Amino acid sequence: MAAMTMTRPNDPFTSDIARFHEVKGAKDEPFAELTRYHEVRGVREMVESFRVREVPSYYVKPVNERRFTPPSAAVLSMEQQIPCIDLEALSGQELLSAIANACRDWGFFQVLNHGLPSQLVQNMAKQSSEFFAQPLEEKMKCSTPARVSGPVHFGGGGNRDWRDVLKLNCAPASIVAKEYWPQRPAGFRDTMEEYSSQQQALAIRLLKLISESLGLESNYLVAACGEPKVVMAINHYPPCPDPSLTMGIKAHSDPNTITMLLQDDVGGLQVFKEDRWIDVRPLPNALVINVGDQLQILSNGKYSSCLHRVVNNNRQARTSIATFFSPAHACIIGPAPGLVDEVNPAIYPNIVYADYIKAFYTQALGPNNKNGGYLAGIELHRRYNCYTSSSSISS
Numbered sequence: 001m002a003a004m005t006m007t008r009p010n011d012p013f014t015s016d017i018a019r020f021h022e023v024k025g026a027k028d029e030p031f032a033e034l035t036r037y038h039e040v041r042g043v044r045e046m047v048e049s050f051r052v053r054e055v056p057s058y059y060v061k062p063v064n065e066r067r068f069t070p071p072s073a074a075v076l077s078m079e080q081q082i083p084c085i086d087l088e089a090l091s092g093q094e095l096l097s098a099i100a101n102a103c104r105d106w107g108f109f110q111v112l113n114h115g116l117p118s119q120l121v122q123n124m125a126k127q128s129s130e131f132f133a134q135p136l137e138e139k140m141k142c143s144t145p146a147r148v149s150g151p152v153h154f155g156g157g158g159n160r161d162w163r164d165v166l167k168l169n170c171a172p173a174s175i176v177a178k179e180y181w182p183q184r185p186a187g188f189r190d191t192m193e194e195y196s197s198q199q200q201a202l203a204i205r206l207l208k209l210i211s212e213s214l215g216l217e218s219n220y221l222v223a224a225c226g227e228p229k230v231v232m233a234i235n236h237y238p239p240c241p242d243p244s245l246t247m248g249i250k251a252h253s254d255p256n257t258i259t260m261l262l263q264d265d266v267g268g269l270q271v272f273k274e275d276r277w278i279d280v281r282p283l284p285n286a287l288v289i290n291v292g293d294q295l296q297i298l299s300n301g302k303y304s305s306c307l308h309r310v311v312n313n314n315r316q317a318r319t320s321i322a323t324f325f326s327p328a329h330a331c332i333i334g335p336a337p338g339l340v341d342e343v344n345p346a347i348y349p350n351i352v353y354a355d356y357i358k359a360f361y362t363q364a365l366g367p368n369n370k371n372g373g374y375l376a377g378i379e380l381h382r383r384y385n386c387y388t389s390s391s392s393i394s395s
């Protein structure tokens with residue numbers, strides 16, 4: 001049997017794979033085996049090793065989380081698009097107003113002429129998809145023993161999403177494990193290093209503009225985040241036999257301050273606005289920027305951390321590179337005093353970021369939450385009576 005020949009004598013998961021193979025085709029796969037298989041090796045390996053032609057029941061989302069479930073039917077809107085801001089063409093008050101409008105009305109925007117060298121961006125995109133196309137052994141080298149909770153991790157994206165991920169801590173230096181960063185494809189490690197440092201510079205530049213757009217001192221948001229934690233997540237979404245049943249990443253908001261995303265030309269990212277899911281159409285040379293929960297809190301709700309998700313397709317793999325910029329865990333995050341007065345009282349309490357993150361990942365989401373956190377979860381619960389959590393990589 002084809003799948004049995006894929007197993008290796010010293011492979012600790014051989015028996016899991018064999019059991020999975022035996023039950024393949026049965027209605028209900030044993031979750032433990034499948035979960036383990038997915039977490040360790042990822043969706044792409046599962047699809048290729050087992051020649052998966054139907055979505056295993058483990059990955060079938062509850063009806064209210066699926067792509068076409070009313071009222072969250074995806075809108076392929078030609079009129080509605082997230083704003084696109086050209087950082088060279090605009091300047092001064094015009095640029096600040098464009099940023100303010102985008103952060104307030106959408107929480108999402110694309111940027112052009114962002115200053116990252118185009119050759120670097122192209123290399124990053126190309127080598128990222130080449131990484132996922134490599135044999136499993138090569139990808140598995142990129143996990144520390146702590147796996148999901150460690151500083152470098154390759155595997156399934158979790159949450160029963162149809163996605164694989166390579167996650168790397170990029171800053172501060174004390175949490176970076178560069179010896180686990182990919183050595184292949186050739187040059188990828190150097191590309192990632194340069195890309196990550198350029199992304200960090202861009203994040204600082206954007207946070208300064210965002211501070212000014214709020215009427216705050218230019219360095220306010222950068223200072224409020226202390227020595228930032230920066231994590232890169234390279235997401236890979238293999239083609240899915242039935243994308244109407246699955247989700248690449250289920251609906252979530254990002255718990256961090258700001259996220260910068262490079263996506264290829266396949267498409268699949270959607271943002272939630274006014275009860276509709278709107279496609280974020282890939283634009284050549286653009287980066288997608290989104291407001292995270294901490295920026296919503298720091299801005300005292302003036303700017304929105306918007307729900308987003310990724311839908312799968314059955315034609316083509318998609319790869320995206322997200323850089324998450326977070327406050328230091330010890331930072332106390334709360335509404336900027338400059339945005340609070342008698343007319344605009346603080347709508348969130350101060351909270352230590354580490355506590356926010358702990359609560360974000362460990363407590364049930366819902367309207368009884370007292371931390372002022374779980375912004376998206378509360379919103380989803382209110383609208384659809386369903387909960388969400390982040391993709392667990394961005395803290």
Ligand SMILES: O=C(O)CCC(=O)C(=O)O
Pocket residue numbers: 233235249254261263268269308309310320321322391394
């Ligand atoms: O792949 C994308 O377009 C979005 C990724 C994302 O939302 C995440 O990594 O949290």
